[in-house]
Every structure is written in structure tokens, then in C-alpha cells.
Amino acid sequence: MLDSDHLAFILSGVSISLASVAAGADPRPTMSRGLGCKALDGGRRLAVFVRRSQSADLLANVGSSGRVANVFSLPSNNRTLQLKGSDARVLPFAASDLPIVERHVADLLREVLPLGLSEAVVRALFEHPADDLVSVVYTPDAAFSQTPGPQAGVCLPRPA
Amino acid sequence: MSVRLETIRECLEGIIPGHIATCDADGVPNLAYLSQVQYIDNDHVALSYQFFNRTRQNVLAGSPVCLLLTSHLNGAQYRLKLHFLRSETAGPLFEQMKAKLAGIASHTGMSGVFRLLGSDIYRVLAIEQVAGAVAALPPPPINHLSALRQATQRLAACNNLHCLLETALDALAEGFGIGQVMLLMLDEGRGRLYTLASRGYPQSGVGSEIAVGEGVVGICARERTPIRIGFMSSEYAYGRTVRDSVAAAGDADALESAIPLPGLPDASSQLAVPICAVDRLIGVLYVESVANLHFGYNDEDALVAFAAQLGLAILHHQQFEEQADDEPAGEDCPPSPAGPPLAVRHFAPNDSVFLDDDYLIKGVAGAILWALLSDFVERRRTSFTNKSLRVDARIRLPDFADNLEARLVLLQRRLAERGAGIELAKTGRGRFSLRVERPLLLVEG
Numbered sequence: 001m002l003d004s005d006h007l008a009f010i011l012s013g014v015s016i017s018l019a020s021v022a023a024g025a026d027p028r029p030t031m032s033r034g035l036g037c038k039a040l041d042g043g044r045r046l047a048v049f050v051r052r053s054q055s056a057d058l059l060a061n062v063g064s065s066g067r068v069a070n071v072f073s074l075p076s077n078n079r080t081l082q083l084k085g086s087d088a089r090v091l092p093f094a095a096s097d098l099p100i101v102e103r104h105v106a107d108l109l110r111e112v113l114p115l116g117l118s119e120a121v122v123r124a125l126f127e128h129p130a131d132d133l134v135s136v137v138y139t140p141d142a143a144f145s146q147t148p149g150p151q152a153g154v155c156l157p158r159p160a
Numbered sequence: 161m162s163v164r165l166e167t168i169r170e171c172l173e174g175i176i177p178g179h180i181a182t183c184d185a186d187g188v189p190n191l192a193y194l195s196q197v198q199y200i201d202n203d204h205v206a207l208s209y210q211f212f213n214r215t216r217q218n219v220l221a222g223s224p225v226c227l228l229l230t231s232h233l234n235g236a237q238y239r240l241k242l243h244f245l246r247s248e249t250a251g252p253l254f255e256q257m258k259a260k261l262a263g264i265a266s267h268t269g270m271s272g273v274f275r276l277l278g279s280d281i282y283r284v285l286a287i288e289q290v291a292g293a294v295a296a297l298p299p300p301p302i303n304h305l306s307a308l309r310q311a312t313q314r315l316a317a318c319n320n321l322h323c324l325l326e327t328a329l330d331a332l333a334e335g336f337g338i339g340q341v342m343l344l345m346l347d348e349g350r351g352r353l354y355t356l357a358s359r360g361y362p363q364s365g366v367g368s369e370i371a372v373g374e375g376v377v378g379i380c381a382r383e384r385t386p387i388r389i390g391f392m393s394s395e396y397a398y399g400r401t402v403r404d405s406v407a408a409a410g411d412a413d414a415l416e417s418a419i420p421l422p423g424l425p426d427a428s429s430q431l432a433v434p435i436c437a438v439d440r441l442i443g444v445l446y447v448e449s450v451a452n453l454h455f456g457y458n459d460e461d462a463l464v465a466f467a468a469q470l471g472l473a474i475l476h477h478q479q480f481e482e483q484a485d486d487e488p489a490g491e492d493c494p495p496s497p498a499g500p501p502l503a504v505r506h507f508a509p510n511d512s513v514f515l516d517d518d519y520l521i522k523g524v525a526g527a528i529l530w531a532l533l534s535d536f537v538e539r540r541r542t543s544f545t546n547k548s549l550r551v552d553a554r555i556r557l558p559d560f561a562d563n564l565e566a567r568l569v570l571l572q573r574r575l576a577e578r579g580a581g582i583e584l585a586k587t588g589r590g591r592f593s594l595r596v597e598r599p600l601l602l603v604e605g
Contacts, residue, residue, distance in 0.1 A: 019189045020189055021189045023187065027187050029181040031179055054292055069181070070191070120296070121295045124293045127292060
């Protein structure tokens with residue numbers, strides 16, 4: 001289970017990226033931007049929202065191997081966390097989760113606009129039509145600090 | 161139609177960081193953010209290797225590599241499939257990336273953390289644009305191709321080196337909207353570059369020097385490759401480089417800093433482009449700005465193309481001046497100048513020349529001035545040719561690549577800026593005259 005600090009972090013205005021590989025000899029790693037996430041079961045599992053139209057290969061890989069790598073990074077200070085899981089599944093997006101996505105995009109805008117990016121660009125990048133969203137749900141089984149530096153990649157205490 | 165990498169190079173600047181996905185031999189995926197992607201050509205990019213992290217372990221173990229890049233201009237996203245080829249730890253590509261990384265590190269508060277260990281070169285196997293809306297592209301600040309066309313046309317209209325230098329800098333200022341620019345020539349024998357012309361600074365800095373290998377300009381010269389930095393980096397700051405080199409050299413070379421380099425103290429964006437011709441480095445074109453990320457790949461391309469034209473033109477005009485168009489007229493005997501004498505002191509070991517105890521010039525240009533003034537004082541001689549200087553034993557021009565005409569331009573400009581009553585003026589192809597307005601007192605040593 002993610003600790004409260006990590007949970008608060010991944011639910012803030014972080015940039016989210018989700019990767020997966022195909023099972024077998026040809027892993028074809030690929031990734032998509034996440035448009036928000038939500039903790040399930042008190043933090044035991046996570047749902048990450050991505051756009052189906054942007055993620056055909058990613059979703060196929062999740063279906064094939066269940067293995068994901070998920071990075072969260074706060075643009076203003078480079079704090080970065082990577083979570084991994086091996087039981088990922090693709091689930092339909094629940095319309096009731098749309099406010100989570102909207103809040104995430106608003107938080108992200110507040111993070112990146114002071115860095116000089118144009119609002120039109122950020123809004124285009126994080127466009128989130130509800131009928132195009134899908135959830136990837138997994139149990140984080142490893143966490144790594146990936147804040148840039150020599151300590152990047154250090155394995156954090158195993159989530160319970 | 162597949163996307164050509166050269167058309168999406170803004171995605172490589174890292175303004176919106178790229179992501180890299182790999183996996184290990186057991187099929188465990190890994191994701192990381194990239195600080196730098198360097199464009200090599202349409203089929204190759206380089207990624208910076210800074211730490212032996214999981215990504216690099218996976219890559220070395222043969223993992224397929226996927227990048228997700230994003231344009232900060234319109235939000236378009238692209239996935240690139242890459243294949244790792246090799247790593248370089250020295251040379252032009254490495255130095256380009258090292259300099260750029262120093263700027264990025266400084267900008268992101270990672271100075272001392274980010275250090276380039278290698279440039280990992282990848283072949284680009286495929287580029288796919290990710291579905292989704294994109295914002296309207298902002299109009300580009302300039303049309304580089306049109307600016308380049310006009311600038312090179314202006315170069316073609318010049319008939320001597322002096323005109324060429326002025327025109328080149330005007331064209332960069334007016335056509336490319338570049339506020340601060342310097343043109344430095346290589347002194348091959350001494351391994352240094354000297355400023356021959358500049359625009360946009362309170363002091364021209366003509367005659368100021370920097371060693372090959374130091375700072376953005378010196379590394380550009382050593383590697384003969386463009387060096388471009390988008391953020392202020394103390395590691396590559398001009399002032400610091402010069403101060404450090406002066407300190408290292410001790411007092412013996414105090415003259416090196418007698419003419420300060422004109423650079424902006426707070427430059428954020430810096431771009432140095434080598435000027436080469438016939439496989440020789442002639443000099444460096446250096447531009448800078450206080451704005452972050454002011455120069456992009458298109459600016460670099462345009463300046464490299466411009467420098468290629470400029471290099472050939474400099475070479476041509478220097479060779480052109482080697483032949484005088486006719487024999488100098490008989491030695492004129494100007495009236496002896498009146499007024500308080502000007503003391504001209506020459507120090508033979510480094511050919512430095514001081515006017516009334518103020519440093520003016522040294523090296524080959526100093527030797528030339530001393531010979532001209534000696535002839536003037538002894539024989540009232542005022543007409544000279546490049547050809548006569550070349551065979552003058554007092555000047556000891558190096559056998560190779562001496563850039564004689566450039567040194568005459570340097571000398572002419574230093575004299576004009578000093579305004580001490582000594583002037584050089586061009587009087588024809590390969591010919592010039594000396595004008596002295598005050599009695600001279602020549603002192604050796």
C-alpha cells in the first residue's frame with residue numbers, strides 16, 4: 001500500500017506517464033500520457049486514466065502482460081516517483097471519475113503555466129473527452145524514487 | 161506518410177521533457193524522463209548518459225526503446241522507436257550535448273548533479289504521431305530561409321574584408337534579429353581566437369582574445385562544431401572562463417585580459433558556429449541573448465550555412481589582397497606632424513605595443529605596427545602593400561594561415577578606437593596608407 005505522502009504526491013498536479021510491454025519475446029515497450037489517477041482500496045491499487053485513441057498498443061500490451069511502469073513527476077521541482085505493477089487490467093472509464101480528471105488537469109495547468117508553457121498547448125495536450133478515456137488498474141508492487149540525480153532508481157520500501 | 165524528424169526538432173529541446181520506455185530481460189517495463197535528446201540527422205538521435213540507471217542497463221542489454229516526445233509549440237506528441245548503436249565520450253557530438261546539458265542543469269537546479277558521461281547514439285526506426293488535438297502553431301519569429309538568402313546576397317556584394325565583416329554583422333543583426341554578435345578569427349600559431357568585429361555591446365572588444373577550448377566559443381573552435389546553450393550556465397559563462405584562464409596563466413599573460421571580451425554578463429542563450437573553408441578553421445561566429453532558449457535548431461542551421469559562405473568569402477578577400485593592383489606611387493613625404501609627441505613603446509618578446517603607456521596590440525599585428533611606424537619615422541614612408549609586409553623579416557609572419565588581411569583590419573580598428581592620431585586606410589587592392597598626426601617617439605623595450 002502506498003504511504004500517504006506518496007498518495008498525496010501522485011494525486012497532485014504531477015505529469016503522469018504509463019508504460020507497458022507485450023508478453024513474450026517481442027516486448028515492444030510503449031507508453032501514453034496519463035490524464036489523472038485515483039487510489040482504490042485505500043491505496044492498495046491505482047487507476048490511471050489514459051485516452052484509448054492514443055493508447056492502442058499500450059492497452060494491447062497491458063492485456064498481454066499485465067505489466068506496467070508508471071511515472072509521476074512534478075514539473076516545478078522534478079520530484080519523480082516510479083511505480084510498477086504486474087496485474088494491470090484495462091477497465092472502462094466511469095463517468096463519475098470525470099471530476100478527478102478535470103481536477104488533475106486544472107492542478108497540472110497551475111504547475112506548468114508559470115514555467116512558460118502556453119495554456120492552449122497544455123489544454124490541447126490534456127484534452128480529455130470522456131468517451132475516449134479508459135482506466136488501467138493495477139496493484140503497485142514496487143516504488144522507486146526517480147528524482148534526477150545519482151539516487152535516481154533507488155528502490156523505496158516495498159509497498160505493503 | 162511518416163514524420164520526418166527534422167520537422168519536429170522543437171520536441172527535442174526538452175521544454176516539455178521526453179519520456180523513455182524500456183524493459184529488462186524478464187520483461188519488466190521501465191519508464192524515465194529525459195533531460196536531453198540531440199538531433200543528429202533524420203535517422204539518428206543521441207540521448208545523454210548521465211547515470212548508470214535502469215534505462216541504461218536495459219538499453220545495453222538490448223531492450224527495444226520507445227520515446228514519447230511533445231512539442232511545446234502546439235502540444236503534438238510523437239512516439240519514436242529507437243535502436244541503440246553506440247556511445248561516444250568525446251568529440252563534437254559529446255561537447256554539443258555537454259554544453260547543452262550544463263545549461264539545462266543550471267536552469268533546473270541540477271548543476272553538479274547532471275554530468276554527461278556519454279552520448280548514446282540511436283537509430284530512429286519509426287516516428288508515429290499520437291492522436292489528439294493540437295494547438296495552432298504560433299507564427300515563427302523569422303523566416304530563416306528568407307533571412308539567409310538576403311544575408312548571403314549581401315555578402316556577395318562586398319569587395320573587401322572590411323566591408324565583408326561589417327555587412328556580415330549587419331545582416332545578422334537586421335535579417336536574423338540578433339542583438340549581440342561577435343566574429344572571432346583564429347590565431348592558429350597561438351591557439352587563440354581574437355575578436356575582429358562585434359555588434360550590440362557597449363565596447364566593441366576588438367582585439368580581445370579567448371583560448372581555443374575555453375567557453376562556448378573556444379570549444380566550438382576546438383571541435384569545429386556548433387555549440388548551443390539555451391539557459392544561463394556558469395560553467396560556460398564568458399566572464400568566468402576568461403577570469404579562470406587569466407588566473408591560471410598568472411601575471412605573465414596579463415595582456416590577455418587587457419581588452420575585455422564584450423560578452424553579455426547575463427547571457428542565457430549562446431550559440432557559437434565555426435567558420436571553416438577549405439578544411440581549415442578560420443574563426444567563430446558567436447551570438448547570444450539574455451532570453452532563455454532564444455536560438456533553436458533553425459537558427460543553428462541558418463548560421464552554419466551563413467558561416468560557410470562567410471568563410472569562403474573571408475578566404476577569398478584575404479587572398480585577393482595578397483596582390484597589389486599596382487605599384488605604390490613614389491614615397492610621399494608628408495609634412496612633419498606637430499604637437500606633443502606620442503610615445504610608442506614596443507616589447508619584442510611578444511610584439512606588444514603601448515601608446516603613451518596604454519596597451520594597444522600585440523602579436524603579429526603589433527609587429528606590423530612597429531615596422532610601419534619605424535619606416536615612417538626613419539623614411540617618412542606612408543604607403544605600404546600586403547605583399548611587402550609578407551616578405552618583411554621584422555614581422556615574421558607565420559608560414560601558414562596567417563590571416564594577414566584580418567590582422568590589418570584588427571590593427572586598423574584598434575587604432576581607430578584608440579584615436580591617438582595614427583590611422584591606417586585602405587588605398588586599393590593589397591595597398592594601404594599610414595597617417596600620423598603627432599610626432600612619434602619610438603622606444604624599444
